[in-house]
Amino acid sequence: CVSGLPPHQVFSIVVFGSIVNEGYVNRVDEVEEHCIFNRNHNACNYGITVGVLAFLSCLLYLALDAYFPQISSVKDRKKAVLSDIGVSAFWAFLWFVGFCFLTNQWQASKPEDNPLNEGGDAARAAITFSFFSIFTWVSRVVMMWDQMCSVLYYLVRNKKRLAESGAPGISVHMASEKEMQERRWLASKLGTQKLA
Numbered sequence: 001c002v003s004g005l006p007p008h009q010v011f012s013i014v015v016f017g018s019i020v021n022e023g024y025v026n027r028v029d030e031v032e033e034h035c036i037f038n039r040n041h042n043a044c045n046y047g048i049t050v051g052v053l054a055f056l057s058c059l060l061y062l063a064l065d066a067y068f069p070q071i072s073s074v075k076d077r078k079k080a081v082l083s084d085i086g087v088s089a090f091w092a093f094l095w096f097v098g099f100c101f102l103t104n105q106w107q108a109s110k111p112e113d114n115p116l117n118e119g120g121d122a123a124r125a126a127i128t129f130s131f132f133s134i135f136t137w138v139s140r141v142v143m144m145w146d147q148m149c150s151v152l153y154y155l156v157r158n159k160k161r162l163a164e165s166g167a168p169g170i171s172v173h174m175a176s177e178k179e180m181q182e183r184r185w186l187a188s189k190l191g192t193q194k195l196a
Contacts, residue, residue, distance in 0.1 A: 008091070008136040009058040014129040015098075016051025019044050022122035025114050036119045037105035047126055050098050054091050054133070061087065074155065081148045085141055092137035099130040 023044045024033040037043035061084055071077050106123055114120070 006058060006062070006136075008133055008140065009055055009062075011129040011133040011136060012051045012054040012058065015126045015133070016048045016055070018122040018126040018129075019047045019051070022119035023047070023126070025116075025118050027113065028115060034113070035105075036109065036114060036123050037102055038108040038110075039113055040105050043102055043105040046098055047102055047130070050094050054095070057087060057091065074151075077151070078148065081144055081151075085144045085148070088137050088140040088144065092134055092141065095130055095133040095137060099127065099134060102127045102130055 023036050025036050026033045035041045035044035037047075064080060064084070068077070068080060071080060102123075106127060
């Protein structure tokens with residue numbers, strides 16, 4: 001979530017946008033529109049729901065990323081990172097289920113349900129970006145796990161010195177150049193310059 005929209009947010013927009021825009025078609029002799037995925041409204045509803053909720057979830061964590069440098073407590077930062085890991089893993093799982101479900105329903109679709117072959121590209125786009133979403137959310141889990149492990153390693157390694165400093169949290173006074181470098185490294189991992 002460094003600049004612009006993160007890929008998992010863009011992918012969720014593509015998935016729910018494709019289904020909402022061209023995911024419902026009708027036969028020539030029918031007025032009522034049905035889901036392009038094997039006339040199964042649950043498939044379209046799942047894709048739209050997961051796409052919209054993933055988008056909103058990403059907005060929430062984008063705001064948390066912006067607020068993260070102001071969190072002074074190490075415990076609160078750890079909770080924020082752990083919640084990000086858990087939510088990202090949850091979304092990776094939901095996108096995997098969505099990819100499998102949409103793919104299965106697309107394969108089961110009958111040509112007579114869509115004689116004009118409308119919306120096929122939108123259905124394939126929804127399936128493709130559901131697949132890509134799995135990897136973007138998993139990469140988010142790995143990235144946040146690495147960040148948490150780096151911070152915890154630093155805290156464990158410097159526990160005694162941090163306790164002796166008497167300063168709250170990890171905003172401590174360190175004198176040597178090596179210690180200042182370690183603080184700058186930790187600050188870059190935490191996304192803040194408060195420690196430097």
